[in-house]
Amino acid sequence: MATVEYQRIGKSFGAVTIMRDISFRIEDHEFVVLLGPSGCGKTTLLRMTAGLEAVSQGDLMIGGKRVNDVHPRDRSIAMVFQNYALYPTMKVYDNIAFSLEVAKVPPAEIKSRVEWAAATLNLTPYLGRYPKELSGGQRQRVAMGRAMVREAEVFLFDEPLSNLDAKLRAHMRTEIRQLHNRLKTTTIYVTHDQIEAMTMADKIVVMRAGKIEQIGSPDDVYDRPASKYVADFIGSSSINFLPGTVVVDNGGPAVDTTTGRVSVEPSPALKPGHKVVLGLRPTDVVVDAGGPLAAKAILTERLGHDAQLFCEGPEGSFVAVVDKAARFSEGAEVRFAIPPSKVHVFDAETEIRI
Amino acid sequence: MSIAQVKRIAISDSPWPWLLPLIALLAVFTIYPFIYNVWLSFHEFVPKSRGLKFVGFANWVQLWNDGRFWGALGVTFLYFAVALTIEIILGMAIALLLDAELPGFAMLRAVLSMTLVIPPAIAGMMFLLMEDSQFGALSYLLGLVGLLDKATPMLATSSLALIGVLIAEIWQWTPFMVLIFMAGLRSLPAEPYEAAMIDGASSLQMFRRLTLPMMSRVIAVAVLLRGIDLFRVFDYVFVMTSGGPGTATYTVSLYAWQQTFSFLKWGYGATLSLTSLVIVMVMANIFIRVAKVRW
Ligand SMILES: Nc1ncnc2c1ncn2[C@@H]1O[C@H](COP(=O)(O)OP(=O)(O)OP(=O)(O)O)[C@@H](O)[C@H]1O
Ligand SMILES: [Mg+2]
Numbered sequence: 001m002a003t004v005e006y007q008r009i010g011k012s013f014g015a016v017t018i019m020r021d022i023s024f025r026i027e028d029h030e031f032v033v034l035l036g037p038s039g040c041g042k043t044t045l046l047r048m049t050a051g052l053e054a055v056s057q058g059d060l061m062i063g064g065k066r067v068n069d070v071h072p073r074d075r076s077i078a079m080v081f082q083n084y085a086l087y088p089t090m091k092v093y094d095n096i097a098f099s100l101e102v103a104k105v106p107p108a109e110i111k112s113r114v115e116w117a118a119a120t121l122n123l124t125p126y127l128g129r130y131p132k133e134l135s136g137g138q139r140q141r142v143a144m145g146r147a148m149v150r151e152a153e154v155f156l157f158d159e160p161l162s163n164l165d166a167k168l169r170a171h172m173r174t175e176i177r178q179l180h181n182r183l184k185t186t187t188i189y190v191t192h193d194q195i196e197a198m199t200m201a202d203k204i205v206v207m208r209a210g211k212i213e214q215i216g217s218p219d220d221v222y223d224r225p226a227s228k229y230v231a232d233f234i235g236s237s238s239i240n241f242l243p244g245t246v247v248v249d250n251g252g253p254a255v256d257t258t259t260g261r262v263s264v265e266p267s268p269a270l271k272p273g274h275k276v277v278l279g280l281r282p283t284d285v286v287v288d289a290g291g292p293l294a295a296k297a298i299l300t301e302r303l304g305h306d307a308q309l310f311c312e313g314p315e316g317s318f319v320a321v322v323d324k325a326a327r328f329s330e331g332a333e334v335r336f337a338i339p340p341s342k343v344h345v346f347d348a349e350t351e352i353r354i
Numbered sequence: 355m356s357i358a359q360v361k362r363i364a365i366s367d368s369p370w371p372w373l374l375p376l377i378a379l380l381a382v383f384t385i386y387p388f389i390y391n392v393w394l395s396f397h398e399f400v401p402k403s404r405g406l407k408f409v410g411f412a413n414w415v416q417l418w419n420d421g422r423f424w425g426a427l428g429v430t431f432l433y434f435a436v437a438l439t440i441e442i443i444l445g446m447a448i449a450l451l452l453d454a455e456l457p458g459f460a461m462l463r464a465v466l467s468m469t470l471v472i473p474p475a476i477a478g479m480m481f482l483l484m485e486d487s488q489f490g491a492l493s494y495l496l497g498l499v500g501l502l503d504k505a506t507p508m509l510a511t512s513s514l515a516l517i518g519v520l521i522a523e524i525w526q527w528t529p530f531m532v533l534i535f536m537a538g539l540r541s542l543p544a545e546p547y548e549a550a551m552i553d554g555a556s557s558l559q560m561f562r563r564l565t566l567p568m569m570s571r572v573i574a575v576a577v578l579l580r581g582i583d584l585f586r587v588f589d590y591v592f593v594m595t596s597g598g599p600g601t602a603t604y605t606v607s608l609y610a611w612q613q614t615f616s617f618l619k620w621g622y623g624a625t626l627s628l629t630s631l632v633i634v635m636v637m638a639n640i641f642i643r644v645a646k647v648r649w
Contacts, residue, residue, distance in 0.1 A: 052548050072551040079552050085545035089567035098563070099553035146553070 002063035002076075002153040002186055003028050004049065010057030011044055011210070019044060019210035022058070026203075029184040031177075033197040035233070036207030042190040043082055045207075046156045049188065050079050063153060078150035082158040082190075084143040086131040092118075093127040096145045117145040120175055122168075136163040144172070148179065155187040161196065173199060194236050198222065206230050224344075228351040231279040231344050237308060239279045240318050243348060246274040255345070258314035260292040263340045269354045270345070276354065279344035282308065282319040287326065291337030293318075297328035309334070391624045398621035406620070413625040423626065425601050426609040430630075433516065433605060434584045437523050441580060442573070444524070445531025450561075452532065453539045463536065466529040474526060478593035481522035485509055485594075492521070509595050512602040519590045519603055531576055538572030539565070574645040578638060585634050606630045 004026040011019040019041045026032050034042045047053040048060065051072035059066050067075055078099075087095050094101075096117055100110045118124045121141040131139055140163045147155060160176075161169045177200055180187055191197055197204050198218045206213045206221060206229075214226035225231035231239050244257035253270045254263045255278055262278060264270070285293070287309075295311035295318040307324040310317060311334060320336060328334055345354045363371045395413050397406040417423055452463055469477070484492040487507040496502035508518040542565070550560050566573075588607040591597055597604035597612075606626060614623025 050548075050552055052551070072548075073554045073556075075552075077552060079549070081545060081549060083545060085549040087546050087549065087564060088543075089564065089570075098550070098555070102553055102555045102559055146549070150553075 003061070004154060004186060004188065005061040005064075006045075006058065007061065008058035009045075009048065009055060009060060011041070011048060011053070012056045017056075017210075020057070022210075022212060024205060024212060024215055026186060026188065028186055031180050031187045031189065031200060031202045033201035033204050034188060034190045034207060035192070035197045035204055036213075037233070038192070039209075040207045041210045042207060043158055046079070046158050046188060046190060049154070050077055050156055051075050076153040077156055078147040078152035078154075079156040080140075080143045080147045080158060080160040082162075084131075084139045086139055086142055086146075088131055090130075091127065092123060092129055092131070092134070092142050092145075095131065095142055096149055099146065099150050113149045114145075117148045120148070121145050121172075137165070137168065140164065141172075152185060155185050155189075157187065157189040159190055159192065162192070169193075169196075176200065194234065197234075206233060224353065225279070226353050228277060228279065228346045231346070235281055235283075237282045237319060237321065239281050239344075240285070242278045242280065242315055244276060244278060246270050246272050246276060248272055255343075259318065260294055262292060262338065262343060264343045264345055265340045267345075267354060275348035277346045277348050277351070279346060280338055281342065281344075282321045284342035285320045285336045285338045287320065287322055287334060288337035289335055291335040293336040293338070294333055295336070297330060297332050297334050299330065300326075300328060391628055394621055394624035395628050396621070399618055401618060409621060413621050416622065417625050417629060422601065422604070422609065423606070423629075426604045426606045427633075429516065429601075429603060430585060430587065430605045430607075433520065433523075433587055434581065437520055437527070437584050438577065438581055440520075440524050441528050441531045442577065444528050445576070446535050446573075448528070448532045449535035449539055450565075452536060466532055469526050469529045470533075472526065474589035475593050477526045478519075478522055478590045481518070481525070481590075482509065482594045485518050485521070510599050512599050515595050515599055515602045519594050522590050522594065523584075523587070527580065531580065534572060534576045534579075535569070538569050542568050570645070574641075577645075578641060581641070582634055582638060585630065585637075 006022050006024055009019065009022040010017065022045065034045065036042055044053060048055050049062075051067070051070060055068045060068050062075060062077075087098065090098065093114055096114045097110050100113060105113075114127075115124070118127055121144060123138065123141055123145060126134060126138060126142075131142065134142065140160060144157075144160050147157070157176075161172050164172060173196060176189075189196075189200065201218050203215065204218055204221045205215050208229055214221055214230045216224070216226075221230060221234055225234060228241065232241075242255075242257040242259050242262070244255040244262070247254050247256050247261070249261060249263065252263060253266050254261050255276055257278065262280075264278075270276075293313075295313035298310045298312055298317075300322070301308045301310065302324055303321075305324070306321050307326070309320045309322045309326075309328060311320070312318070318336075320334075322328075346352060347354055394406075396408060396410060398409045398413065399405075400407050452459055452466075472480075481492070484490045485508045487493050487505065493502060493504075493508060496508075497504040502508065502514075506514065508514045546564055546568075547560060550564055555563070586607045587605050588611065591603045591605055591608050592611075595603045597608050607630065610623050610626035610630070613619045613626060
């Protein structure tokens with residue numbers, strides 16, 4: 001088991017620099033989720049950690065040792081590739097068993113570990129098949145199984161559940177968490193999926209175009225997004241942004257927006273006249289006839305347990321999560337309120353949290 | 355035919371307009387000669403009457419009892435097996451070496467195809483000279499490293515003549531294998547190797563568990579192409595030894611050629627070549643069946 005530390009890591013492909021100055025530390029036993037949009041460099045960072053891609057700048061430390069020039073086979077890592085990278089000429093059983101055979105694990109032990117992995121992943125009926133005879137989701141589970149049977153110091157997972165259906169994904173989420181609770185292997189897990197990040201991570205690293213935007217616990221990242229970008233990226237329904245100006249209202253700070261005046265929590269950085277952008281999560285705004293915000297209802301979309309109300313405000317669309325029993329006629333004005341503690345305030349210029 | 359008619363034929367659903375030319379070519383150049391060959395094997399040329407005479411199964415009976423045929427078949431098999439084995443192993447080894455992206459290797463890869471543009475008969479002549487015991491460079495070199503006694507004429511010694519011919523064969527055709535294998539290696543996916551590195555596999559393990567199985571189709575094609583060609587070996591033995599000394603390098607093709615064109619035994623020559631055709635077809639089919647790749 002090991003710590004992983006990135007010290008001012010940079011990556012260039014020829015003349016193109018896609019990553020610079022990545023620095024963070026992953027503690028022993030920690031489960032870290034890398035979150036970020038497509039193309040921000042998540043796979044590249046994992047591949048550098050695995051040793052499949054050279055580190056252009058900086059030092060990569062695993063277990064306290066600099067491993068920039070250590071061969072992948074000597075790094076004691078297991079990896080689930082985004083594109084699976086299964087062995088096409090081996091049956092599922094051998095795909096999973098390969099690393100154990102190479103490590104000269106006794107055959108009986110190999111058999112029991114492969115069968116355990118196959119059972120956990122619902123792959124038992126497919127052990128005798130070749131990868132090309134499997135569906136995408138089944139292949140992905142084989143890739144997962146290949147990592148699970150390993151006794152590695154670090155697990156690297158590159159979107160390992162992206163091709164599974166919702167139910168299987170939920171099942172696998174708990175399986176992976178349980179596996180981690182049992183093995184306590186340091187894990188770096190890449191995903192696009194909010195829920196995966198929120199439910200599985202000890203620590204979330206939000207990336208943006210080759211840089212780190214925020215590092216924190218799931219609650220930190222959700223409750224105190226460091227920037228407008230993070231606020232936009234995290235949260236299952238996309239956040240409402242309202243630009244405005246800081247004013248003083250009843251002795252406390254508030255922000256005047258075209259949609260209405262919103263009270264915010266006091267902060268020394270908030271001076272009257274300051275241009276800011278407010279972030280209001282749809283789940284935090286409540287329908288309130290006496291509320292300060294006003295928008296015209298357009299349509300309601302039922303989500304199962306509740307509903308999303310889409311409105312048209314002066315700043316464009318405004319979304320709120322509402323009780324699914326509530327009915328709003330199209331074009332009617334709806335008023336909303338939000339507690340000051342739930343309002344995220346960002347500097348209009350730098351887009352950084354105030 | 356008017357343009358409209360041509361157009362109608364070209365877009366019709368019938369396969370015949372497209373198949374007919376090919377069928378015609380096949381019929382004239384393959385099927386007819388084959389049937390004629392079968393027919394010929396039941397006849398024999400009679401020089402006195404300058405005509406063919408029906409002899410029934412006489413040619414086939416003769417073949418069965420012909421020690422020289424069985425000897426030639428043995429030589430052919432030996433030649434085939436040794437050449438194929440060495441060309442595959444050497445070809446694979448060189449292909450693996452040349453697959454690296456090192457400076458200068460692109461030129462080496464280009465140079466490889468050069469042996470293939472030399473006509474085999476000419477290559478045979480070159481080696482005939484190089485293996486000469488008086489002034490041959492190859493004989494001299496082999497003598498220097500102690501592999502060959504300086505006074506021994508390689509191609510005129512029964513125990514060495516086949517080796518002498520095989521050297522020319524292997525020199526000329528190993529690059530062919532290298533080219534096929536290199537094309538195969540270049541088309542292999544990189545991901546399984548990355549996964550294998552992470553799984554801790556050594557280069558040898560990767561070669562055995564990934565490269566060889568992934569290359570099996572390519573290897574099968576190479577074996578088939580080269581194997582069929584090897585079985586009808588003619589040029590090198592004809593030019594270098596004419597089958598000698600004695601019958602040490604007599605192959606089936608050479609024997610059939612001799613019977614047909616030197617002794618004018620057309621029927622027996624046809625029987626011999628038909629037999630080697632049947633052997634090649636049977637072997638090729640067994641091979642295709644055995645080598646069937648499932649992954
Ligand atoms: N071999 C390469 N040569 C040049 N550019 C590359 C190479 N590999 C990746 N890139 C670039 O690096 C950036 C990051 O790629 P990467 O695959 O790490 O993204 P990602 O965050 O994993 O995206 P996704 O979520 O879509 O998988 C992309 O802009 C990509 O175009
Ligand atoms: Mg990726």
